[in-house]
Amino acid sequence: MNTSLVEMLESIAQAYGPSGYEQGVRRVLRGLVQQQVDELRVDALGNLITLKRAARAGGLKVLVAAHMDEVGLMVMDHTADGMLRLAAIGGVDARLLPGREVMVLAQEPFPGVIGLKAIHRAREGYENAPALEHLVVDIGASSREEAQRLAPVGTALAFPARFKVLGPTVMGKAFDDRAGCTVLAELLRHGPYPHDVYGVFTVQEEVGLRGAQVAAYALNPDVAFVVEGTIADDLPKDYDESPTSRLGGGVVITVQDGSYITPPQLLDFVVGVAQELGIPYQFKQPGIGGTDAGAMHKVRAGIPSVALAVPCRYIHGPLALLHLADLEHTARLLQALVERVTPAVLLPR
Amino acid sequence: MIDLELLNTLTQTFGPSGHEEAIRAALRQAVEPYADEVRVDALGNLIVHRRGTGGGKRLLLTAHMDEIGLVIAHIEANGFARFAQIGGLRPLNCVGARVRFANGAEGVIDVEYREQGANEIPMLRQLYIDFGAPHAEAVPVKVGDPGVFVGALRAQNGRLISKTMDDRISCYVLVEVLRQLKSTPHDLYIVFTVQEEYTLGGARTAAYALEPDMAIAVDVTATGDTPKALPMAVELGKGPAVKVQDSGMIAHPLVRDWLIEAARAAQVPYQLEILVGGTTDAAAMQLTRAGVPAGCLSIPCRHVHSPGEIVDAQDVENAIRLLLVALTQG
Numbered sequence: 001m002n003t004s005l006v007e008m009l010e011s012i013a014q015a016y017g018p019s020g021y022e023q024g025v026r027r028v029l030r031g032l033v034q035q036q037v038d039e040l041r042v043d044a045l046g047n048l049i050t051l052k053r054a055a056r057a058g059g060l061k062v063l064v065a066a067h068m069d070e071v072g073l074m075v076m077d078h079t080a081d082g083m084l085r086l087a088a089i090g091g092v093d094a095r096l097l098p099g100r101e102v103m104v105l106a107q108e109p110f111p112g113v114i115g116l117k118a119i120h121r122a123r124e125g126y127e128n129a130p131a132l133e134h135l136v137v138d139i140g141a142s143s144r145e146e147a148q149r150l151a152p153v154g155t156a157l158a159f160p161a162r163f164k165v166l167g168p169t170v171m172g173k174a175f176d177d178r179a180g181c182t183v184l185a186e187l188l189r190h191g192p193y194p195h196d197v198y199g200v201f202t203v204q205e206e207v208g209l210r211g212a213q214v215a216a217y218a219l220n221p222d223v224a225f226v227v228e229g230t231i232a233d234d235l236p237k238d239y240d241e242s243p244t245s246r247l248g249g250g251v252v253i254t255v256q257d258g259s260y261i262t263p264p265q266l267l268d269f270v271v272g273v274a275q276e277l278g279i280p281y282q283f284k285q286p287g288i289g290g291t292d293a294g295a296m297h298k299v300r301a302g303i304p305s306v307a308l309a310v311p312c313r314y315i316h317g318p319l320a321l322l323h324l325a326d327l328e329h330t331a332r333l334l335q336a337l338v339e340r341v342t343p344a345v346l347l348p349r
Numbered sequence: 350m351i352d353l354e355l356l357n358t359l360t361q362t363f364g365p366s367g368h369e370e371a372i373r374a375a376l377r378q379a380v381e382p383y384a385d386e387v388r389v390d391a392l393g394n395l396i397v398h399r400r401g402t403g404g405g406k407r408l409l410l411t412a413h414m415d416e417i418g419l420v421i422a423h424i425e426a427n428g429f430a431r432f433a434q435i436g437g438l439r440p441l442n443c444v445g446a447r448v449r450f451a452n453g454a455e456g457v458i459d460v461e462y463r464e465q466g467a468n469e470i471p472m473l474r475q476l477y478i479d480f481g482a483p484h485a486e487a488v489p490v491k492v493g494d495p496g497v498f499v500g501a502l503r504a505q506n507g508r509l510i511s512k513t514m515d516d517r518i519s520c521y522v523l524v525e526v527l528r529q530l531k532s533t534p535h536d537l538y539i540v541f542t543v544q545e546e547y548t549l550g551g552a553r554t555a556a557y558a559l560e561p562d563m564a565i566a567v568d569v570t571a572t573g574d575t576p577k578a579l580p581m582a583v584e585l586g587k588g589p590a591v592k593v594q595d596s597g598m599i600a601h602p603l604v605r606d607w608l609i610e611a612a613r614a615a616q617v618p619y620q621l622e623i624l625v626g627g628t629t630d631a632a633a634m635q636l637t638r639a640g641v642p643a644g645c646l647s648i649p650c651r652h653v654h655s656p657g658e659i660v661d662a663q664d665v666e667n668a669i670r671l672l673l674v675a676l677t678q679g
Contacts, residue, residue, distance in 0.1 A: 241431070242423035242492070255493040256420055256435070261367025261547060263393070267493075283493050286420040287433030294548075302392035302554030348393035349370045 005327060006165060008032065008185055013178040014161040016105055018072025018089045019207045021156040022046055024105075025068045029181060029201050036188045037199065047215045048201040052191050059195035062338055063221035063303075064187060065212050065292045066180035066228070067205030070173070071316050073102065073137075073157040078148050082141030083115065086132055089156065090206030095129035096317040102137055105156045112139040112157075159318040169247070169323050176315035177205065179322055179330075180227035183310065186331045193338050205292055209259070212292030216299040223266075223304050223346055226293045227334060228252075229322070230284060230309035244288050245311040248323040250280025251330045252309040256287060259294020266306045269345040270337060279333045284309065304346045308334060351509065351662050355379065355524065357502045359517040363451055365418030365435045365495045366547040369393055371451075372414045376520060376541050383527040394555045395541040397527065405534030408676070409561035409641075410526075411552050411630045412519035412568065413545030416512075417654055418497040419448065421478075421490050428482035430456065431474070435495060436546030440471045442655040447499040448478060454489035455499060456480040500656035507662050508585070514658035516545065518648050518665060519567035525669045526676070533676045545630050552630030556637040563604055563642050566631035567668070569660070570595075570622050570647035579625070583649050586661040588618030589668035592645035597628025598635055604644030611675035617667035622647050646672065 011032070017025030026048050034040050039051040048068065071090035078084060084104075088094070098116040103109045115138045116130055137157065141147040163172040172178075181201055188199045198219050202211035216224060230252050234243040245252040253270055254262055274281040293305040310330045313321040358379075364372030373395050381387055386398040395414065417436035424430050443458045450456075456478040460471045478496075482488045490496070500512030509518070523539050530537075538559050542551035545568075556564055570590055573581030583590050591608045592600045612619035622645075635643035648668055651659040 256367065256433070259548070260550070261435070261544065264368060264370070285433070286422050286493065297392065298548060298550035298553050300554065301558035302390055302394075302550070304391055346391070348373070348389050348391075 005182065005186060005331065006170065006324065009170065009178065009182040009327065010163045010172070012181050012185065013172045013174050014163055016103065016109065016158045017069055018156045018158050019069040019204045020089065021105060022069050022203045026201065029068060029185065032185050033188045033199070043215065043218060045211050045214055046203040047211045049215060050188060050199040052188055052193065052197040052199065054194060054196045055192040060222040060341065060343065061198065061219070062195045062341060063198045063200060063216060063219055063224040064184055064334070064338065065200045065202050065215065065224060065226050065296070066184040067177045067211065067292060068181055068201040069203055069206050070158065070176070071206050075151050075153055075155040075157070077153065078144045079136060080144050082143050082147040083136035083138055084112065084147060084151055086135055086137065088132055091316055093317045094132045097135055098130060100318055101160050102157045103160045104137070104139060104151050105158060106151055110139070111160065112137040162319060168325065169321050171319055171321050173319060175312040175320040175322050176229040179229035179310040179312060179327060182327065183227045183331045183334055187334055187338065190335060195338065195341065197338055202292055209290065209292050209295035213295040213299060216296040216303055220300055221303060223341060224293065224296045225334060225337060226291050226305060226307040227330065228291050228307055228309035229312040229315060229320070231289065231315060232311035232313045242285055244285045245282055245309070247311050247313055247321070248325060249282040249311060250326060251333050252284045252311050253281050254284045254291065254293070254307040254309070257284065257289050257291065257294070258287060259290030260297050260305065262306050263304050263348065265345060265347065265349055266304050269341070270306055273336050273340055274333055277332070277336055279329050351504070351665060353502070353504060356509070356521050359520050360502050360511040360513050363497060364414055364416055365497050366415040366544045367435070368451065368495045369414050369543050373541070376414060376524070379524045380527050390555065390558060392551055392554055393543045394551045396555065397539040399527065399530065399533065399537040401533050401535045401537060403534060405536065406562040407560070408535045409538045409540060409556060409559055409564040409634065410523060411540045411542050411555070411564070411566050412523050413516045413551065413630055414520055414541040415543050415546050416497055416515070417546045418495050421492050421494045421496070423492065424485045424488050426485050428484045428488055429477040429479060430488060430490065431477055434473060437654050439654055440473050440476060443476055444471065446656050448496040449499045450490050450494055450496045452489065454480065498656040504662070508659050509662055510657050510659050512656050512658065514650050514660050515569045515653050518569060518650070518660050522567055522648070522665060522668050522672070526672045529669070529673055530676055535676060537676065542630055549630055549633035553633035553637055556634040556641055560638065561641055564631060564634040565604065565643065566629040566634070566645045568629040568645060568647055569650035569653055569658070570624050571627065571653055572649045572651055575651055583620050583622050585649050585651060585659070586663060587620050589664055589671055590620045590622035590647040590649055592622045592624070592647055595624035595628045596626055597632030598643065600644040601642035604642050607675065608644060608646055608671065611678070612671050614678060615670045615674035617670050619671070
C-alpha cells in the first residue's frame, strides 16, 4: 500500500469545501502542493492553478483538472422554533439525509442533526424517502433569532469528516472528487514532465462545471485530462446489467457521458498506454453523468479532453468507499499519459 | 438535378457525433478541388476557406456532419446488447430499426414485450439490439462502439428518402455551393461541424476560432404537413425555410432579411420558420466571443431523427440557388 497516497487522500477528503465554499479544501491543497510546483495562484472564481514547468522547452501545454468542491447543503431559511431549512448544493442524495449528523460551516464549524417527524408519529411518507423540503437541521437552537445568529441564511453545510482504512478499501466523505485531487497532487509530486503541466483544482464542478470552464479559457491548453471519483454501483442487481463502474476494476475511462464524447484518437491513446503498462481499466457506462471535460472541450477553439476516474461507491452521500488499488492505478496511468502525450495523438483522424 | 451519387455517399457514410472520421474524409474529398484551403481543427471540424474578391464580409456557413446514433453500453451473456443514445435518438423510432456499426456489423432493435406491451412507447432501457448472436462472445461489437440507423437513399415523387438527411442534405447543399460558386466578394468559410447533435460544441469552437462577421447554419427543420402533425407553418416543397426563431435562438433580423432578399433576387420560393422544439449550430455561434449575428437556412424535412427522413428535391435545389445569389451579390 502506498502510505503517502492514503495520507494525502485523508487530509484532502477531510477538508470541507461545498461548491462555492472551497476555501477550506483549497488551503489544504495549497499546503500539499506549493513546494512541488513552479507557480501557484488562485483565480477570480477560486480555482487553484499550479504550473509544473517542462524539463525542457518545446513540449505541449497540458491541463490536468480535478474538482475540489463537494456536494453539500445550504441554510435557506429558519423556522420559528429554531430549525434550519435547507437547499441543496449540487446533486446531494436526499434519500440518505434523515437522521444524519451534518457540519454547519460557520466561522467555527459545529454539528447539527438532520431532523424529520418521529417515526412513531409519521402517518404518511413512511414508504418513500422524504424530499429535502421536508427536512430541517436541528442545531439545538430554541428560537428563530438564535438560529439566525448561529447559522445565517447562506451558511453552507457539509457531511462530517470521517476517514477509515478498511483493509484494501477506504471509507470517507467527498471522494468525488477528492480522489481525483489526490491523484493530481501525486502527479505534481513527481516530474518534471516533457510538457508544461498546469494542475488545476477546480471550483463549482458539482453545480455546473463552472470553474473548469474559466480555467480552460485562461490557460488555453493543447489537451486536458480530468481526474474524477465516479459512480461505482456494482451492487447486486435483479438482472444482467453492467454497473456504471466496478470497485477494484481499475481506472474508469469515459467513452461518452452526458456532457461530452471522448475523441476516438485520445481514447485509443489512453487505452493503449494502460494496456502497455498492464494497468487495469474499465469503460464507464456510456451516457451517465458529466465532468469538467464537458465544459473544457468546447472552450475557445476547442480542447481535446478525456476523463479518468477512480471508482467510488455511494458518492453524493455522507460516506463513500474506494479501493486503494484503483487509486494507485489511476495515479500511475495519469503520470504515464502526461509523460507520453504527443501532438500526434491529439489529431482528429 | 440532384447529384444522387454524391448524396448517396454523404447520407450513407458513417458518422455519429464524436466519430466523424469517415464522413470528414468523404467531405474533404468532395470539397478539396473547390477550396483555397482545407483544414481540420482540434475537435475535428472540417474548415473550408474560399477567399473573396474583396469588399465583402467574413462569412461563416456551417452544416453539421455528425448524425444521431447509439453507443453500446452492455452486452448480456445471451448475446443481446443494450445501448445509450447519441443525440436525440427516440425509442419510438428504434423499435424494429436496423442499425449499423463502424465495422459493418448490423443488428436489429426490439423491445422487452413482456413488460412493455406491443403498443406503448417504450423507455430506452427496455430496448435491446439483436445481432443474431447465440452468446456474448459472438457479438460483433464491444462496449463503447457507436452505431447508426440503416436507411438507403431513394428518389421518388420528386422527394428524397434516406437516413441522416439531418444534416447531410445540408452538407450536400454546401458542397454544391462550393462547386458552383464562381466568385464572391466575401471571405467565405464553410465549416462541416462535429457534435451538433450532442452539444453544439463543434460550431461553438469553430466560430470562436474564425471570428466571423455573420454566421449561418444550414440544417433541416421539421414540417407541419403530415397527418395530425404538431402545428407548424413549414411544408415540404414550398421552398427552403428562413428561420425566424427556434427553441435555442432568435435569428438576427439582418441575417434573416439578407436571406429573404436573396430568395427574392434568386426568384425562389421561401418559407418563414418558427421551430418550437429544437435548435441548430446557429444558437451556439450567436453567443461566441462578443456575439455574432447568426441565422439559419433550413431544408424542410419530415420524420427527423428516424431511419427514413424525407426532403423535397426542389427545396434542396432552391436552397443552393438562394445561397449562390446571396454569396455572389454581397
